[in-house]
Amino acid sequence: xxxxxxxxxxxxxxxxxxxxxxxxxxxxxxxxxxxxxxxxxxxxxxxxxxxxxxxxxxxxxxxxxxxxxxxxxxxxxxxxxxxxxxxxxxxxxxxxxxxxxxxxxxxxxxxxxxxxxxxxxxxxxxxxxxxxxxxxxxxxxxxxxxxxxxxxxxxxxxxxxxxxxxxxxxxxxxxxxxxxxxxxxxxxxxxxxxxxxxxxxxxxxxxxxxxxxxxxxxxxxxxxxxxxxxxxxxxxxxxxxxxxxxxxxxxxxxxxxxxxxxxxxxxxxxxxxxxxxxxxxxxxxxxxxxxxxxxxxxxxxxxxxxxxxxxxxxxxxxxxxxxxxxxxxxxxxxxxxxxxxxxxxxxxxxxxxxxxxxx
Amino acid sequence: xxxxxxxxxxxxxxxxxxxxxxxxxxxxxxxxxxxxxxxxxxxxxxxxxxxxxxxxxxxxxxxxxxxxxxxxxxxxxxxxxxxxxxxxxxxxxxxxxxxxxxxxxxxxxxxxxxxxxxxxxxxxx
Numbered sequence: 001x002x003x004x005x006x007x008x009x010x011x012x013x014x015x016x017x018x019x020x021x022x023x024x025x026x027x028x029x030x031x032x033x034x035x036x037x038x039x040x041x042x043x044x045x046x047x048x049x050x051x052x053x054x055x056x057x058x059x060x061x062x063x064x065x066x067x068x069x070x071x072x073x074x075x076x077x078x079x080x081x082x083x084x085x086x087x088x089x090x091x092x093x094x095x096x097x098x099x100x101x102x103x104x105x106x107x108x109x110x111x112x113x114x115x116x117x118x119x120x121x122x123x124x125x126x127x128x129x130x131x132x133x134x135x136x137x138x139x140x141x142x143x144x145x146x147x148x149x150x151x152x153x154x155x156x157x158x159x160x161x162x163x164x165x166x167x168x169x170x171x172x173x174x175x176x177x178x179x180x181x182x183x184x185x186x187x188x189x190x191x192x193x194x195x196x197x198x199x200x201x202x203x204x205x206x207x208x209x210x211x212x213x214x215x216x217x218x219x220x221x222x223x224x225x226x227x228x229x230x231x232x233x234x235x236x237x238x239x240x241x242x243x244x245x246x247x248x249x250x251x252x253x254x255x256x257x258x259x260x261x262x263x264x265x266x267x268x269x270x271x272x273x274x275x276x277x278x279x280x281x282x283x284x285x286x287x288x289x290x291x292x293x294x295x296x297x298x299x300x301x302x303x304x305x306x307x308x309x310x311x312x313x314x315x316x317x318x319x320x321x322x323x324x325x326x327x328x329x330x331x332x333x334x335x336x337x338x339x340x341x342x343x344x345x346x347x348x349x350x351x352x353x354x355x356x357x358x359x
Numbered sequence: 360x361x362x363x364x365x366x367x368x369x370x371x372x373x374x375x376x377x378x379x380x381x382x383x384x385x386x387x388x389x390x391x392x393x394x395x396x397x398x399x400x401x402x403x404x405x406x407x408x409x410x411x412x413x414x415x416x417x418x419x420x421x422x423x424x425x426x427x428x429x430x431x432x433x434x435x436x437x438x439x440x441x442x443x444x445x446x447x448x449x450x451x452x453x454x455x456x457x458x459x460x461x462x463x464x465x466x467x468x469x470x471x472x473x474x475x476x477x478x479x480x481x482x483x484x
Contacts, residue, residue, distance in 0.1 A: 292364070295412075304390050326389075328435075
């Protein structure tokens with residue numbers, strides 16, 4: 001047996017915008033074991049539910065993450081709405097899907113840019129973020145905010161989008177798709193991208209299931225698992241089929257995200273086509289009493305919000321299980337047997353969001 | 360549409376056998392969560408199989424709370440068990456990876472166990 005060496009990876013590393021630490025146990029250049037460490041910036045946001053009212057907690061939920069902020073707010077609201085038996089207007093549900101899918105496009109484009117940068121493909125990084133900028137512009141036009149925009153509220157949404165604006169957005173989405181297509185073609189067909197990520201960071205379908213993988217990480221290993229299939233909110237009226245790849249490597253995880261951008265753009269067009277007229281919120285009276293596990297699909301995968309109300313304006317418990325937390329055990333499996341040089345690519349392939357993990 | 364959620368209450372002594380059974384049936388561990396109640400800790404083990412939600416729930420006392428680990432059966436459980444230890448002070452025995460209280464780098468020991476809604480709520484509905 002070769003001599004074993006422990007190499008610390010993170011918490012500061014070029015592929016890690018946020019801190020996670022891995023102790024990599026190496027035999028020569030090969031990783032044989034990994035010990036993860038999180039918790040460098042744990043914020044204790046869950047505990048704030050005992051000091052902020054259940055309606056103010058939407059703002060806390062939205063600040064769990066700066067990338068998938070809106071869906072965090074929606075997932076929390078959905079849990080409270082179930083506990084309080086609130087009937088949410090259809091228009092509000094469709095608007096939630098619109099901003100939610102736009103968030104997915106924003107998040108995946110951000111990841112594609114970071115991934116391109118990580119393999120030294122800087123022009124691809126610049127173009128990915130150039131297209132993403134147009135997505136952020138839609139957030140700003142429709143809500144006034146670019147990242148955290150506070151559109152979700154218990155009982156519906158705070159902001160409506162007029163029909164004229166929706167028609168303009170349909171054109172804007174077509175333009176985004178037109179600009180995205182050449183980018184997607186590079187990610188899907190370029191030799192350099194395929195060569196760097198193919199057969200790297202393999203995760204089998206069985207391991208993905210047993211280790212609790214979620215989101216693109218699970219779907220790239222052949223698991224057709226997407227919480228939008230629960231048909232929550234307006235997904236009841238918008239059929240979604242999970243994008244599945246079977247190779248289980250870093251490249252497959254990239255391909256899933258590339259294709260999901262097309263899927264999200266299509267979903268937003270269907271929202272614009274189908275959105276009914278009407279109210280955007282329902283009046284909320286009383287306080288939550290009861291409990292519910294609200295599950296929604298974030299760009300990185302399934303997120304779970306447990307809310308427990310006690311009949312006062314403060315909740316007994318607000319608990320969040322984020323997708324990156326669930327994808328840590330699969331990541332450890334992917335890293336075993338890889339070379340040290342592949343570690344950054346593999347870590348990046350799960351799209352780690354430590355801000356979410358350190359909620 | 361809201362999903363149907365099955366929540367089954369069990370005894371602490373049943374945990375290992377239940378976890379073993381549900382794991383063999385092909386369920387995936389979604390999360391393990393702890394909620395402090397006025398006189399006990401509520402522990403939830405959430406599983407999913409093809410979008411079927413299944414939750415095992417057990418109660419343990421506030422004084423010297425202990426739990427057996429299920430991480431030797433379901434590997435990802437060690438993350439949640441270390442989290443429960445650091446945030447709630449629950450002693451989980453036989454974890455496959457025990458961080459000895461250093462999973463989260465937090466200044467206060469078991470911060471979630473010392474504050475409850477009843478302690479902090481001054482404005483009731």
